[in-house]
Amino acid sequence: MTLILAIGVATGCVYALVAVGYSLIYRTTGVVNFAQGSYVMAGGFSTYWFYEIAGLRYPIAVLCGVGVATLLGLMLWTVVVLPLWRRRSPSYVVLLETIVFGAIVGTSALLLLGPLPQTLPPWVPGLAMEFGGNRIDGQYIVVIIATVLLMFAFSAILRFTSLGRSMRACAASRDVAQLLGISPERIGALAFAATAALGGLGGAMITPAQFTSADIGLSYGVFGFVAAVLGGFGSLPGALVGGLILGVVNAFVGRYISSSYQTVLAFGLLLVLLTLRPQGLVGKDWEEA
Amino acid sequence: MTGRRVEMAALVLVSVAVVAAPLFGSRLIVYYFTITALYASVVIALNLLLGLAGQVSFAQTTFMAIGGYGTALMTVRLGLDPWLSILLAMLLAALAAFVIGRPLLRLRGHYLSMATFALALGTYSFVTAAMALTNGGIGISGIPPLEIADISFAEPRMFYILSWIFCALVLAGYILLAESHIGRAWRALATGQDIAATLGIDVPGFKLMAFVLAAVVASVSGSLYVEFTSFVGPDLYDINIILSLFFMLFIGGRGSTIGPIIGAGIVVIVPQLMSGLERYQNLIFFIILLLLLLIRPAGLFGRMRESVPLAALLPGWLRVSREGRSA
Amino acid sequence: MSAVSELKLDGVTKRFGGIIAVSDVSIALPVGAVNGLIGPNGAGKSTLINLVSGFWRPDAGRITFGDRDLTRLEPSAIARLGISRTFQQAAPLTGLSVIENVMVGLHTRYRAGLGSVLLRSPTMRREARRNAEAARALLEQFGLTADADSEASDLPFGKLRFLEFARAAAMEPRVLLLDEPAAGLNRVETDRLAVLIRNLRNQGITVLLVDHDVPFVFGLCDRVVVMNFGSVIAAGKPDDVYGDPAVREAYLGGKEQEAAA
Numbered sequence: 122m123t124l125i126l127a128i129g130v131a132t133g134c135v136y137a138l139v140a141v142g143y144s145l146i147y148r149t150t151g152v153v154n155f156a157q158g159s160y161v162m163a164g165g166f167s168t169y170w171f172y173e174i175a176g177l178r179y180p181i182a183v184l185c186g187v188g189v190a191t192l193l194g195l196m197l198w199t200v201v202v203l204p205l206w207r208r209r210s211p212s213y214v215v216l217l218e219t220i221v222f223g224a225i226v227g228t229s230a231l232l233l234l235g236p237l238p239q240t241l242p243p244w245v246p247g248l249a250m251e252f253g254g255n256r257i258d259g260q261y262i263v264v265i266i267a268t269v270l271l272m273f274a275f276s277a278i279l280r281f282t283s284l285g286r287s288m289r290a291c292a293a294s295r296d297v298a299q300l301l302g303i304s305p306e307r308i309g310a311l312a313f314a315a316t317a318a319l320g321g322l323g324g325a326m327i328t329p330a331q332f333t334s335a336d337i338g339l340s341y342g343v344f345g346f347v348a349a350v351l352g353g354f355g356s357l358p359g360a361l362v363g364g365l366i367l368g369v370v371n372a373f374v375g376r377y378i379s380s381s382y383q384t385v386l387a388f389g390l391l392l393v394l395l396t397l398r399p400q401g402l403v404g405k406d407w408e409e410a
Numbered sequence: 411m412t413g414r415r416v417e418m419a420a421l422v423l424v425s426v427a428v429v430a431a432p433l434f435g436s437r438l439i440v441y442y443f444t445i446t447a448l449y450a451s452v453v454i455a456l457n458l459l460l461g462l463a464g465q466v467s468f469a470q471t472t473f474m475a476i477g478g479y480g481t482a483l484m485t486v487r488l489g490l491d492p493w494l495s496i497l498l499a500m501l502l503a504a505l506a507a508f509v510i511g512r513p514l515l516r517l518r519g520h521y522l523s524m525a526t527f528a529l530a531l532g533t534y535s536f537v538t539a540a541m542a543l544t545n546g547g548i549g550i551s552g553i554p555p556l557e558i559a560d561i562s563f564a565e566p567r568m569f570y571i572l573s574w575i576f577c578a579l580v581l582a583g584y585i586l587l588a589e590s591h592i593g594r595a596w597r598a599l600a601t602g603q604d605i606a607a608t609l610g611i612d613v614p615g616f617k618l619m620a621f622v623l624a625a626v627v628a629s630v631s632g633s634l635y636v637e638f639t640s641f642v643g644p645d646l647y648d649i650n651i652i653l654s655l656f657f658m659l660f661i662g663g664r665g666s667t668i669g670p671i672i673g674a675g676i677v678v679i680v681p682q683l684m685s686g687l688e689r690y691q692n693l694i695f696f697i698i699l700l701l702l703l704l705i706r707p708a709g710l711f712g713r714m715r716e717s718v719p720l721a722a723l724l725p726g727w728l729r730v731s732r733e734g735r736s737a
Numbered sequence: 738m739s740a741v742s743e744l745k746l747d748g749v750t751k752r753f754g755g756i757i758a759v760s761d762v763s764i765a766l767p768v769g770a771v772n773g774l775i776g777p778n779g780a781g782k783s784t785l786i787n788l789v790s791g792f793w794r795p796d797a798g799r800i801t802f803g804d805r806d807l808t809r810l811e812p813s814a815i816a817r818l819g820i821s822r823t824f825q826q827a828a829p830l831t832g833l834s835v836i837e838n839v840m841v842g843l844h845t846r847y848r849a850g851l852g853s854v855l856l857r858s859p860t861m862r863r864e865a866r867r868n869a870e871a872a873r874a875l876l877e878q879f880g881l882t883a884d885a886d887s888e889a890s891d892l893p894f895g896k897l898r899f900l901e902f903a904r905a906a907a908m909e910p911r912v913l914l915l916d917e918p919a920a921g922l923n924r925v926e927t928d929r930l931a932v933l934i935r936n937l938r939n940q941g942i943t944v945l946l947v948d949h950d951v952p953f954v955f956g957l958c959d960r961v962v963v964m965n966f967g968s969v970i971a972a973g974k975p976d977d978v979y980g981d982p983a984v985r986e987a988y989l990g991g992k993e994q995e996a997a998a
Contacts, residue, residue, distance in 0.1 A: 153520050153524065201700065211466075212519050212523070217656060218703050221700045229693060232693060379539065381535065381539035388531055388532025391524075392525060395517065397513070399521060
């Protein structure tokens, strides 16, 4: 039981990292980036490649894996979102394009690295915890601690650095930010890169505990999205709350019902949330007709 | 206007091809043209919902699934007559669209897109997971064919005629509605919902009408498809199909008349011509879709003026920019 | 709907946060008259139009049209009762042509439902023909015939205003709310606008005209209401209002020279 809880909280942390990605990008650029989940896959899967196939030392491989995810985020911004953004394309076209981009990343991974799931060695070998009579894999603890630290670091950056202030300015009003000399396009690039790095790191972290494979991108994208909406789309603390709740709920559903119903539940929850309470648990009011 | 004339010419060509195919074409051509007709119908309906009324719905596959699984379950498990099952599934789809549509269509912008996307993917997850009901990934086979009197529509050429009659009816419906005051009301609410309201248009009512119409067409198409192949499975409603529908709509051109049919034809037939590249099929298709939306979002026959020269696509921050030092 | 329905506001108040935009306003618009509504910027004139047309709900008071209570109604319901409006910023329906814009204005005249359209019933066809003619007549009346098939948003500003007007008039309204229809028009266009408004008045339509152009309003209106800071400070015949000291002080003070010119 505590094992399920641990799994739930740890995967919930990864969902939270993805959800933060959705919310941050939405607040600073107004874009809903459905390729968010593919960064998780890219981070984990390419770390695997760097470590097992290219033979790099583990920490370097993780860094490279996160780097790949970051590059993908930048690529998505530069090649796809920015031109559409400039052209003031309707939002559903941008949404569609991010979905397609995510699909391209997933398919490419499938072609390059094959359909088999892969795993990685734990970050702290031999680490395990006794909790409530269960032996909990140390990697889950790594994920939880790392996520908490990242969240703190992130909020600190947002609140105390001038970069963070610029991001918050963009989130409040793109036009006003421009008047203040901030380049929304630079901020957008930064947001895409940062959220991709977060997602990639999440992927690299969770892989030793579970598996990674080419098709997990869509699943993390969906769960991360539900987590973001649950907590309140655009709210960063909401992302964490939503992620943890969803992670735990998912873990229990997976254990006691079936893993295939996890996605059904997630979508059902999403549908209910969007129609009945689009502002989520923590978030603010959003546009409705 | 030349745009109109090009469309008319395309319509003539398509009609000729459709008539000629079963007479001179191989079994394979008849097969793929039939599938084209069935998908085209769904895309024509999507064109009505999105191109005319401006409601972005990813959920057509949900209603296709209601039609497909509905027909399969009613014929195989309940032994109902196939024609009846198509009708009942259609009514079920209409009811579902009515119930879900009311709250859903209050959402605007990307919230509607996200909610319908959730609905569509959720449908796929559900039919995969609900083993007891749908046989999950294995699917349901052995669906009895359609028959009238002595004619069995299991005969490919007969089904071909049936599908194209259906598609033609849907297209005719689209044209009639588009040219009418209903079509104008849709176009008005697509660009100026509030203005439309002040002109006395019942905006929620019209949105719902479009949504239900699209659902009904999708359901019948879904039923017919399943009757055609005698099989239904979750993969008929997965992310690839969801994206394909949009691909068909965009490549043909939103808001155009002939676009959906041309788009469906391209997406169904072209991959068949690329033998040897099956592994890369999905990837190529996704990349083309990505580029299409970037470079020529109006598609072949679309009326929107969104095309942009390539030079304008270069990002500003790659060029030297002195303004806005953010860090 | 009897032709003697009167539009009345009773103690209508509207607040936005801490700002009182409209404060306890009570007006009765005599039927078939051109009623002017003037006042300095921020006096609450446009707010009033938005309240009457249903875009905003008043925080207090009632708005009635004959024996119908409009206060809680949706904009489309109010429109269907015969109250139409124009917008301060010209708001053409983009993606539709000029004549299509007017035909959307005619929407409430269409009785054909989904079935009739799909089956092309004779009723539907007759109705469509009749309304197409009505649309052409309206274009003629408002001087837009040459632009019938142009994309509406491509029109020059002056014509956009007339299109706006034509579209609102297409509804065959009982009450027409005009929100600064003369803004940005030159002298010739303004005179043409005045003629069109008088024509509508002569057809028995009640007009509420909000505008800044004082000579225009005073020259055209049968009655004038003056607002300042959300309240009505004067109402009556143009000559009476013109001489009202409160009005002069609040509004016409600096404009005396302009008005006299």
